[in-house]
Amino acid sequence: MDQVLPALGLYYIYNNTKKICIKDDAIYFIKIEGIVEVRDDEDNDIFIDEFLEFIERHQWYFGGGSREVNESGEDL
Incomplete structure (x- = not known):
């Protein structure tokens, strides 16, 4: 609480x-909803590493998760 x-x-x-x-x-507080498109040679792990580095560099906090989806936004 x-x-x-x-x-x-x-x-x-x-x-x-x-x-x-x-x-x-x-x-x-900022809520983010959307899909990030990355190159074929990158994946969720690479994106999350870069994203969290960006968050930490600004001394912010992120709580949430990520998952890989297809072009329609459906879970892989």
Whole structure:
């Protein structure tokens, strides 16, 4: 359960067993939905490695997953 303490300007996030405290004006959530097309010589592992490197370089956090799909968006 998340907890907001506006008087202190703090926002608590419970992530699995960890409680993270941050300023309420320092957090934004963005939901991503879509399909990424990569070259034939690349795969999901290469994409995820590059994507997570990008996220970590900006000191952001990503929670979610990925999977390979066909051209119609159906799971392989």
